[in-house]
Amino acid sequence: MSYLSSSKVLKTLLSTALASAMLLSSGLTHAQQVLRVSAIPDEAPTELQRKFKPLGDYLEKKLGMKVEFTPVTDYAASVEGLINHKLDMVWFGGFTFIQAKVRSNNQVVPLVQRAEDEKFKSVFITTSRDIAKLDDLKGKTFTFGSESSTSGHLMPRSYLLAAKINPDTDMKRIAFSGAHDATVAAVSGGKVDAGALNISVWEKLVASGKVDTKVVHVFYTTPGYYDYNWSVRADMNPVLRKKLSDAFLALDANNPADKEILDLQRASKFIPTKAENYAAIEAAARNAGLLK
Numbered sequence: 051m052s053y054l055s056s057s058k059v060l061k062t063l064l065s066t067a068l069a070s071a072m073l074l075s076s077g078l079t080h081a082q083q084v085l086r087v088s089a090i091p092d093e094a095p096t097e098l099q100r101k102f103k104p105l106g107d108y109l110e111k112k113l114g115m116k117v118e119f120t121p122v123t124d125y126a127a128s129v130e131g132l133i134n135h136k137l138d139m140v141w142f143g144g145f146t147f148i149q150a151k152v153r154s155n156n157q158v159v160p161l162v163q164r165a166e167d168e169k170f171k172s173v174f175i176t177t178s179r180d181i182a183k184l185d186d187l188k189g190k191t192f193t194f195g196s197e198s199s200t201s202g203h204l205m206p207r208s209y210l211l212a213a214k215i216n217p218d219t220d221m222k223r224i225a226f227s228g229a230h231d232a233t234v235a236a237v238s239g240g241k242v243d244a245g246a247l248n249i250s251v252w253e254k255l256v257a258s259g260k261v262d263t264k265v266v267h268v269f270y271t272t273p274g275y276y277d278y279n280w281s282v283r284a285d286m287n288p289v290l291r292k293k294l295s296d297a298f299l300a301l302d303a304n305n306p307a308d309k310e311i312l313d314l315q316r317a318s319k320f321i322p323t324k325a326e327n328y329a330a331i332e333a334a335a336r337n338a339g340l341l342k
């Protein structure tokens with residue numbers, strides 16, 4: 051074979067290899083056409099959809115791909131959906147994130163959180179003037195939110211236990227409303243003497259006039275703890291993962307369009323987060339016997 055023909059063969063082989071690499075790259079780039087997103091159902095499904103719509107539209111532009119929000123029936127479904135590749139990104143509470151992390155053997159990672167989630171709080175509410183402190187809850191009826199809620203169950207229970215109050219034995223009856231707004235409805239409607247919920251939802255309901263603070267009032271606010279985050283699987287395409295993170299971190303309250311998104315998320319801004327931030331939540335869950 052001549053040098054010229056050898057050169058042609060080499061060029062052909064290189065061209066074929068290059069074409070194959072480009073096809074493979076193209077396949078990786080376009081393998082995922084839709085980002086499937088969900089959130090723990092800590093509020094009514096219609097409210098979750100309303101809050102997510104502008105954020106979803108923003109992410110579509112930033113990612114160059116379709117973003118679909120799919121409500122789930124309960125907290126467990128959000129965990130299983132992400133682990134079983136039916137969802138790509140989920141808005142978890144701190145406890146739900148820990149459940150997903152443990153269930154997946156550390157294959158779920160928190161991406162970003164709101165600045166407010168570094169020192170999140172729960173509030174205890176009542177209509178009774180006889181309840182002014184945690185100790186007054188002994189012998190009373192009480193509702194948490196969802197059993198898997200960080201701010202509606204785990205942390206309120208944790209602070210009750212720290213105050214030497216066991217909800218299961220010291221209270222007359224405990225219930226689970228299923229969501230923060232449902233807790234407010236149960237307390238204001240007289241179904242229970244008191245309840246605990248997410249401070250952010252409480253403040254939103256007060257600001258929108260959906261709760262009468264002359265009737266329902268806060269009698270205890272917990273210390274701060276890490277809570278909500280947007281989580282993804284560890285096997286997400288690293289390019290997509292970075293684009294997602296960058297999109298959240300780029301939201302700027304000084305930009306009117308961004309401010310609308312942030313206001314709906316009740317966030318001043320988004321910041322990076324990591325699994326280590328939720329170690330105290332995991333410890334509280336194990337201490338309360340809620341992590342199996």
